[in-house]
Amino acid sequence: MDNNREGVQIQQNRRLPLPDFLQSVNLKYVKLGYHYLITHLLTLCLIPLMSVIIIQVSQMNPQDIHQLWLHLKYNLVSVIACSTILVFGSTVYIMTRPRSVYLVDFSCYKPPSNLSVKFTKFVEHSRLKGDFDESSLEFQRKILERSGLGEETYLPEAMHQIPPTPSMASAREEAEQVMYGALDNLFANTKIKPKDIGILVVNCSLFNPTPSLSAMIVNKYKLRGNIRSFNLGGMGCSAGVIAIDLAKDMLQVHRNTYAVVVSTENITQNWYFGNKKSMLIPNCLFRVGGAAVLLSNKGSDRRRAKYKLVHVVRTHKGADDKAFKCVYQEQDDVGKTGVSLSKDLMAIAGGALKTNITTLGPLVLPVSEQLLFFTTLVVKKLFNAKAKPYIPDFKLAFEHFCIHAGGRAVIDELEKNLQLLPMHVEASRMTLHRFGNTSSSSIWYELAYIEAKGRMRKGNRIWQIAFGSGFKCNSAVWQAMKHVRASSKSPWEDCIDRYPVEIVT
Incomplete structure (x- = not known):
């Protein structure tokens, strides 16, 4: 008897989740129906209106239609006035509209295999250098294990030496290998001659020699004398998007030309040899990498271009003292230089993200999502200040997400806050695993991953x-101009079949 009761109870427990499941399914389809209704609202309203007009016209007498035609035929002044307004308006629109900016192709640098560094090698070399105490060595080992990095990331040649040789010459050598490696491949894949480049933008945050990195490229490839060149320094891991924005603005001014953007970071002279924990984290995360991007405003490049630049949205929180100092280059108590990461970093990043998507949302989200967001905002302001704000569903606006591979915590936080699925952050996690944090170029390794997987479709x-x-x-929004395949010598060319891999927690 007791067994029967237990069996009945088990059956009842199994049935309990069913209504909740049905409710979630119903809500899902209700939301889909709502999005469809709002998105096609204009069409749904125009269909009855057009039907009424057609019915009215069909009921008119032939004599009335003839009179209407004569009125339009002989009203010459109205026809000329309307034509003039139409021509003038079209001319003004064509002359003042922003020029389209196309991404013809891009290339990411892949270092030679002899520069790869395994965790055990990293810790052993750190011990042999003699600059770190046991507490710092153990701290770095734990950070590596939890970082999301794999065993194939790269460090520059100078950091493989015992003792390390972080000289100016070594730093220049690293910069040359990365920048020239990416550019050589870019020029080979696009068949563009260096003399055709009219605009050059280079960004590297921590290494700014004289002559500049941009001047090094001009000298190497013998670029033309009237090139508009820019060198951005000290602007951090988001400088790649800033460089794209600058190149875009320049392409609005200078007609029929190409712009090259080179994004990189330099590790050689920026390794921290002290024992302050907050300054040791960059040693564990940052790795060698760089990317070169070819942009064009030529209409003739539309067909062969991979992507079209749609929006760039930039957010700066530097007016706030905590935000300003959360990533800060300084000297520790014994005078050793490094970059310190604040414990408030993730909270500050979350605030900056919120501000950025508040601007980006109206530009990219469907009207249905904007209405939901606006309605919940009004309700929160007027009726219930404790109500949770509605988080827009950015999956309705984008098919692919390239989140800066700054670290595991950064990717986790954005996945949670934007309510993304694991597939949406796969490119970011795998880039962090394979190449580490390559600073401003990481978003290009991620885009290369999506291409190598064959997931990029037209539109x-x-x-x-x-x-x-x-x-x-900072955010950049692109749209694919075609089904995109990975270019020759993609950084994922010899390993894409092994990915995605499981990240050990």
């Missing part, structure tokens, strides 16, 4: 989002 929308010192949160 797909991509959201690149990056965070950087200052504190800044």
Whole structure:
């Protein structure tokens, strides 16, 4: 008897979740129906209106239609006035509209295999250098294990030496290998001659020699004398989007030309040899990497271009003292220089993200999502201040997400806050695992991953989002012009079949 009761109870327990499941399914389809209704509202309203007009016209007498035609035929003044307004308006629109900016192709640098560094090698070399106490060595080992990095990331040649050789010459050598490696491949894949480049923008936060990195590129490739060149320094991991924005603005001014953006970071002279924990974290996360991007405002490049730039949204929180100092280059108590990361970093990044998407949302979200967000905002302001704000569903606006691979915590936080699925952050996690934090170029390794997987389809929308010192949160939105395949010598070319891999927690 007791067994029967237990069986009945088990059956009842199994049935309990069913109504909740049905309710969630119903809500899902209600939301889909709502989005469809709002998105096609204009069409749904125009259909009855057009039906009424057609019915009215069909009921008119032939004599009335003839009189209407004669009125239009002989009213010459109205026809000329309307034609003039139409021509003038069209001319003004064509002359003042922003020029389209196309991404013809991009290339990411892949270092040679002899520069890869396993965790055991990293810790052993740190011990042999003699600069770190046991507490710092153990701290770095734990950070590596939890970082999300794999065993194949790269450090520059100078950091493989015992003792390390962080000289100016070594730093220049690292910069040359990365920048020239990416540019050589870019020029080979696009068949563009260096002399055709009219605009050059280079960004590197921590290494700014004289002559500049941009001047090094001009000298190497013998670029033309009237090139508009820019060198951005100290702008952190989000400087890649800033460089794209600058190149875009320049392409609005200078017609029929190409712009090259080079995004990189330099590790050689910026390794921290002290024992302050907050300054040791960059040693564990940052790795060698760089990317070169070819942009064009030529209409003739539309067909061969991979992507079209749709929006760039930049957010700067530097007016706030905590945000300004959360990523800060300084000297420790014994005079050793490094970059310190504040414990408030994730909270500040979250605030910057909120500000950025508040601006970006109306530009990219469907009207249905904007209405929901606005309605909940009004309700929160007027009736219930404790009500949770509605988080827009950015999955309705983008097919692909390239979140800066700054660290595991950054990716986790954005996945949670934006309510993304694991597939949406796969490119970011795998880039962090394979190449580490390559600073401003990480979003390009992520885009290369999506291409290598064959997931990019014509019309797909991509959201690149990056965070950087200052504190800044910057977004770039692209749209695929065609089904995109990975270019020759992609950084994922020899390993894409192994990915995605399981990240050990």
